[in-house]
Amino acid sequence: MGDSSQEESAxxxxxxxxxxxxxxxxxxxxxxxxxxxxxxPPYNLQLAGELTRPDNxxxxxxxxxxxxxxxxxxxxxxxxxxxxAARRVLKENGTLWVIGSYHNIYRVGALLQNLxxxxxxxxxxxxxxxxxxxxGRRFTNAHETMIWVAKSKTxxxxxxxxxxxxxxxxxxxxxxWLLPICNGGERLKNSEGDxxxxxxxxxxxxxxxxxxxxxxxxxxxxxxxxxxxTGAVAKKLxxxxxxxxxxxxxxxxxxxxxxxxxxxxDINLVSxxxxxxxxRIPFGTLIERGLLEPGTTxxxxxxxxxxxxxADGSLISNEFQGSIHKVGAMVQGASACNGWTYxxxxxxxxxxxxxxxxxxxxxEMTN
Amino acid sequence: MGDSSQEESAxxxxxxxxxxxxxxxxxxxxxxxxxxxxxxPPYNLQLAGELTRPDNxxxxxxxxxxxxxxxxxxxxxxxxxxxxAARRVLKENGTLWVIGSYHNIYRVGALLQNLxxxxxxxxxxxxxxxxxxxxGRRFTNAHETMIWVAKSKTxxxxxxxxxxxxxxxxxxxxxxWLLPICNGGERLKNSEGDxxxxxxxxxxxxxxxxxxxxxxxxxxxxxxxxxxxTGAVAKKLxxxxxxxxxxxxxxxxxxxxxxxxxxxxDINLVSxxxxxxxxRIPFGTLIERGLLEPGTTxxxxxxxxxxxxxADGSLISNEFQGSIHKVGAMVQGASACNGWTYxxxxxxxxxxxxxxxxxxxxxEMTN
DNA sequence: GGACGTGTTGAATCGCCCA
DNA sequence: ATGGGCGATTCAACACGTC
Numbered sequence: 001m002g003d004s005s006q007e008e009s010a011x012x013x014x015x016x017x018x019x020x021x022x023x024x025x026x027x028x029x030x031x032x033x034x035x036x037x038x039x040x041p042p043y044n045l046q047l048a049g050e051l052t053r054p055d056n057x058x059x060x061x062x063x064x065x066x067x068x069x070x071x072x073x074x075x076x077x078x079x080x081x082x083x084x085a086a087r088r089v090l091k092e093n094g095t096l097w098v099i100g101s102y103h104n105i106y107r108v109g110a111l112l113q114n115l116x117x118x119x120x121x122x123x124x125x126x127x128x129x130x131x132x133x134x135x136g137r138r139f140t141n142a143h144e145t146m147i148w149v150a151k152s153k154t155x156x157x158x159x160x161x162x163x164x165x166x167x168x169x170x171x172x173x174x175x176x177w178l179l180p181i182c183n184g185g186e187r188l189k190n191s192e193g194d195x196x197x198x199x200x201x202x203x204x205x206x207x208x209x210x211x212x213x214x215x216x217x218x219x220x221x222x223x224x225x226x227x228x229x230t231g232a233v234a235k236k237l238x239x240x241x242x243x244x245x246x247x248x249x250x251x252x253x254x255x256x257x258x259x260x261x262x263x264x265x266d267i268n269l270v271s272x273x274x275x276x277x278x279x280r281i282p283f284g285t286l287i288e289r290g291l292l293e294p295g296t297t298x299x300x301x302x303x304x305x306x307x308x309x310x311a312d313g314s315l316i317s318n319e320f321q322g323s324i325h326k327v328g329a330m331v332q333g334a335s336a337c338n339g340w341t342y343x344x345x346x347x348x349x350x351x352x353x354x355x356x357x358x359x360x361x362x363x364e365m366t367n
Numbered sequence: 368m369g370d371s372s373q374e375e376s377a378x379x380x381x382x383x384x385x386x387x388x389x390x391x392x393x394x395x396x397x398x399x400x401x402x403x404x405x406x407x408p409p410y411n412l413q414l415a416g417e418l419t420r421p422d423n424x425x426x427x428x429x430x431x432x433x434x435x436x437x438x439x440x441x442x443x444x445x446x447x448x449x450x451x452a453a454r455r456v457l458k459e460n461g462t463l464w465v466i467g468s469y470h471n472i473y474r475v476g477a478l479l480q481n482l483x484x485x486x487x488x489x490x491x492x493x494x495x496x497x498x499x500x501x502x503g504r505r506f507t508n509a510h511e512t513m514i515w516v517a518k519s520k521t522x523x524x525x526x527x528x529x530x531x532x533x534x535x536x537x538x539x540x541x542x543x544w545l546l547p548i549c550n551g552g553e554r555l556k557n558s559e560g561d562x563x564x565x566x567x568x569x570x571x572x573x574x575x576x577x578x579x580x581x582x583x584x585x586x587x588x589x590x591x592x593x594x595x596x597t598g599a600v601a602k603k604l605x606x607x608x609x610x611x612x613x614x615x616x617x618x619x620x621x622x623x624x625x626x627x628x629x630x631x632x633d634i635n636l637v638s639x640x641x642x643x644x645x646x647r648i649p650f651g652t653l654i655e656r657g658l659l660e661p662g663t664t665x666x667x668x669x670x671x672x673x674x675x676x677x678a679d680g681s682l683i684s685n686e687f688q689g690s691i692h693k694v695g696a697m698v699q700g701a702s703a704c705n706g707w708t709y710x711x712x713x714x715x716x717x718x719x720x721x722x723x724x725x726x727x728x729x730x731e732m733t734n
Numbered sequence: 735g736g737a738c739g740t741g742t743t744g745a746a747t748c749g750c751c752c753a
Numbered sequence: 754a755t756g757g758g759c760g761a762t763t764c765a766a767c768a769c770g771t772c
Contacts, residue, residue, distance in 0.1 A: 046747050053743090054762045056701045062745050072480055101745060102489040102514070106476025113439060113473065121506045122469040124491050126543050127744090132763035133539060135748035136528040139488045139579075140764080142541035144745075145512075147469070161503040172500060174509035176493050176543065181744060184767055199745050212506075279495075279545055284534030288546070288571040294631050311604060311631060312530035312578050314639045321639055323537045364547065365495045486747075523750080528762090539763070643749085643761070692759060705760050742768080749761080 014219060015235065015258075017243035017251045022223035025244045026085040034089045034242065035158070035218035037096040038209060038230050040201060041082065042067040043104045044075045053134050062198045066247075072107065079104075079111050082223060087115060089221065093156045095120065095213050099146045099201070109147050117149035120157065124176040125205060129183075148213070157213070164212050173212070178277060179204045188227050188253060196253055197227045206233040214239050228254025235261045279365050281358050283324050283339065284313025291357050298324075298343040298354065305331040307343070315343075324354070381586060382602065382625075384610035384618045389590035392611045393452040401456045401609065402525070402585035404463040405576060405597050407568060408449065410442075410471030442471065446478050449590060454482060456588065460523045462487065462580050466513045466568070476514050484516035487524065491543040492572060496550075515580070524580070529641050531579050540579070546571045555594050555620060563620055564594045573600040581606050595621025602628045646732065648725050650691050650706070651680025658724045665691075665710040665721065672698040674710070682710075691721070 012033065018025050045067055051059040069075040086096060096117065098108050113119070123146040130142040150157045164173035182202040190196045206229050214220060216238040222230035225243035227250055234241040235258055245251050286292040287309065294311040307317040307327050315327040322330070324339025340355040379400065385392050453463060463484065465475050480486070490513040497509040517524045531540035549569040557563045573596050581587060583605040589597040592610035594617055601608040602625055612618050653659040654676065661678040674684040674694050682694040689697070691706025707722040 043745055044747095045745065047745095048747075051746060051748060052703075052762095055741095056699075056703065057742080059746070059748095060743075067745085101747095102476070102486050103745085103747060106473050106480065106514075109469070109473025110477040119469050121508065122512070123506060124493075124510055124543065126491075126493075127765095129744080129765040130541070131744045131746070132765090133746080133748060134762055135746095136532075136539070136762050137526060137748045138746090139490060139515075139531070140539045140541045141488065141746065141748095143491055143543050145489070147473075148506075159504055164506070172503070172507045174497070174507045176491065176510050180766080183744065183765095187744095195744085280536075282534060282536040282538075284536070285571075288534075288574045290570070295633065310639060311574075312527070312534050312639055314530070314533035316639075323533050325537065365545065520747085647751095647759080649759090690758075703760085705762085707760070736772105738770100738772080740768100740770085743766090744764105749759100751757105751759085753755100753757095 012242065014240045014242055015231070017225055017228065017231070017245055017254050017258075019245065019248060019251050021246050022244045023081050023085045026082070026089050026221075026223060029089045029221075029242070031088045032091045032094075033219070034221045035091055035094050036210075036214050037086050037090060037094070037221045037223070038206070039082070039086070039096065039098045039222065040199070040224050040226065041079065041098065041100070041104070041108070042069075042224075043101050043199075044069050045101075045103050051134060059131075059134070060195075060198075064198060075104065076107055076111065079108055080115075083108075083111055083115055083117075086221075086223065087117070087151065090151050092151055093158070095148060095150050095155070095157045097146055097148050097209055097213070099125070099144055101141070101144050105145045105147065112147060112149050116152060118151070118153045118155065119147065119149050120159075121148045121175050122146065123148060126176055126178045128178055128180045130181070146209070158215060158218075160212055160215075164208075167208070167211070177205075177208060179208075182229075188257065197250060200227050201229045203229055203233050206230055207237070210234060210237055210239060225254055226250055228257050231258045232261045236264055238263055279362065281361050281365070282313065283354075283358075285361055286354070286357050287311060287313050289361065291361065292345075292354075296345060298345050299351070300328070300331065300342055300344075307331070315339075379609065381607045381609055382598070384592055384595065384598070384612055384621050384625075386612065386615060386618050388613050389611045390448050390452045393449070393456050393588075393590060396456045396588075396609070398455050399458045399461075400586070401588045402458055402461050403577075403581050404453050404457060404461070404588045404590070405573070406449070406453070406463065406465045406589065407566065407591050407593065408446065408465065408467065408471070408475070409591065410467055439474065443474055443478060446471075446475055447482075450475075450478055450482055450484075453588075453590065454484070454518065457518050459518055460525070462515060462517050462522070462524045464513055464515050464576055464580070466492070466511055468508070468511050472512045472514065479514060479516050483519060485518070485520045485522065487515045487517055487526075488542050489514050493543055493545045495545055495547045497548070513576075525582060525585075527579055527582075527641055529639055531575075533639055534575070534578070544572070544575060546575075549596075555624065564617065567594050568596045570596055570600050573597055574604070577601060577604055577606060592621055593617055595624050598625045599628045602630055605630055645729060648728050648732075649680065650721075652728055653721070653724050654678065654680055656728065658727065659712070659721075663712060665712050666718070667695070667698060667709055668711070674698070682706075 012029055045062055047061050100108055125144045127142050130140055133140045182200045188196040210233055219240045220234050221242045223244045225245035231241040231243050292309055294309055296309045297306050299306050307315040314321055315324055317327055317331055320327050320330040324343055325337055328337035328339045328342040343354050344351045379396055467475055492511045494509050497507055500507045549567045555563040577600055586607045587601050588609045590611045592612035598608040598610050659676055661676055663676045664673050666673050674682040677683055681688055682691055684694055684698055687694050687697040691710055692704055695704035695706040695709040710721050711718045
């Protein structure tokens with residue numbers, strides 16, 4: 001640290017994208033010169049075969065050479081190497097973010113611990129619009145995981161607690177963040193109109209990462225720069241960045257993109273209002289939480305129809321089974337039905353609409 | 368497998384809690400005898416009194432002069448051992464769930480992959496009422512992570528897709544679950560009125576785990592049984608369980624707790640019929656049974672294409688002949704097609720999907 | 735020019751049975 | 754073991770064209 005490091009630092013080109021392999025370039029940077037590292041490494045997806053949607057259209061999967069590894073061992077070695085190089089350039093009080101999915105994040109997390117990084121949080125990016133599970137064979141893979149670590153247990157790292165609280169309607173920011181995936185106008189396209197990069201991250205995600213863990217003027221390094229979301233948001237928020245990317249095409253795209261970004265006039269005014277989320281309460285929640293016993297009989301208006309509740313939140317009437325909405329529609333011969341207002345239960349002699357129970361759960365969930 | 372395994376199985380006491388160390392007890396069970404394992408392993412090393420160093424010397428948590436590397440090594444070895452024993456007792460088509468936090472889950476996940484378990488999902492339990500971060504130095508740690516794995520890539524594991532969809536108001540269940548932590552009347556207290564166990568899991572969480580990945584009658588093993596939430600919910604939902612717990616006090620508490628649980632009256636209430644398990648009805652059956660006359664014209668959507676039914680259950684269009692699926696695919700130029708939902712017929716002026724006829728046959732067959 | 739309907743798309747480890 | 758046939762399967766957001 002100190003003078004010599006600052007002198008060296010001055011020689012490093014900031015706010016540009018360096019073309020090349022990230023370990024090599026990181027090793028060419030002065031040690032302990034970077035405040036925060038954000039890394040979006042290859043996920044090692046191990047995809048095989050093709051996947052089609054129910055309408056027979058083909059899913060455009062990640063099929064790039066940079067995501068292909070021969071084995072977990074090879075992926076671990078790759079990961080170890082870049083984490084080690086990252087550690088060298090990171091300041092003692094710096095922090096590092098890595099994003100990944102279940103394919104790779106457990107390996108990354110274990111290696112971070114082995115390298116004496118100190119875990120501060122794991123943060124779940126909940127996607128508001130994930131790709132569905134087309135075959136119905138698993139749960140919809142609706143999130144990605146970010147691990148946030150300090151260089152050591154004793155690091156005096158930056159965490160802008162008040163900014164995060166302000167961003168979250170004056171409630172502490174939680175470790176699960178609901179944000180949309182990157183599409184629409186933000187998604188960069190190539191000359192053919194296809195997506196320029198298969199895994200471009202949304203700016204809203206980087207916005208929260210950078211606001212939470214850096215100060216204005218801090219240097220943010222991204223060793224897998226891609227189309228440069230980290231650089232674009234860093235510039236916008238008055239931070240500096242060092243981008244490393246080994247694909248010349250991506251370097252070109254990112255450079256152009258960032259040149260069009262304007263730094264915000266007053267960073268202190270930055271705030272993306274966050275509406276407090278009104279959680280959706282599915283009917284099944286009432287059963288899981290014991291507010292309604294499986295086997296309970298529900299009635300339609302005037303007790304014309306009845307159906308029984310099952311443990312999975314489906315209803316069963318004489319002929320039909322399905323959700324409260326579906327069975328409600330079917331007994332009436334209607335095309336649709338709001339089951340919440342249609343079905344009632346006996347509660348101490350009185351008919352109670354099941355929507356009352358939902359309001360009860362919602363009150364508990366938002367308190 | 369087969370007879371000998373069944374004989375052995377008969378000797379294993381089910382629906383009871385076994386007192387002892389989980390690896391030892393799992394190794395005493397017959398191999399490939401368990402459908403699902405749910406594990407909530409300790410991650411506070413102080414709790415894991417049995418930890419040994421790789422050289423088999425005891426880790427002394429009180430005089431902990433061992434460094435961090437040793438501690439991760441010890442935790443990995445502990446984890447490796449129980450995952451290995453779990454793998455032996457798990458059926459080929461069985462699945463395993465592990466729950467943990469950022470302290471341990473990355474080590475567990477990496478070891479699962481190293482042991483050739485095949486990841487199906489990681490599932491985020493979002494706590495609706497997490498403990499706040501009192502010092503305001505990090506994000507509120509508001510979730511825990513569950514990893515769901517099959518024994519191998521080729522396992523034919525159980526996933527009750529329709530049940531999960533029903534539970535979630537007819538939308539695919541996502542990988543992030545919002546559920547409250549265990550407190551109130553559900554939280555077991557000791558004689559002093561303190562919580563009986565530090566990490567008692569909510570029954571709602573196990574309800575969803577068990578409904579999603581087991582059939583009624585399946586055997587669920589929990590090697591870190593604690594106060595027996597897994598057993599309580601398994602019994603309620605008509606599943607069997609094998610509990611293993613090394614603390615005599617917990618065994619007592621869990622046993623008493625489960626004895627007070629009642630199984631739901633009707634096992635049929637427990638799970639809606641999964642479409643994939645319905646009997647297969649060949650298209651030709653409709654003709655044989657007189658529900659469809661040979662020579663009838665069927666139409667694709669918007670009557671864009673048509674084809675005629677022949678007596679042997681094949682279709683013939685202008686150019687193609689073959690099964691309802693093949694002809695459906697060929698007229699569209701698609702690689703595949705579900706003929707049951709593609710083809711429609713005129714019935715008294717209305718378009719009727721031929722799948723309706725299949726449902727009629729199914730109803731007749733089950734009555 | 736808004737309402738509505740149609741079409742496209744996104745880091746995805748996405749069948750099973752039987753001959 | 755392996756290949757072919759049966760037949761199961763999608764949510765939210767955005768773009769675009771029509772009325």
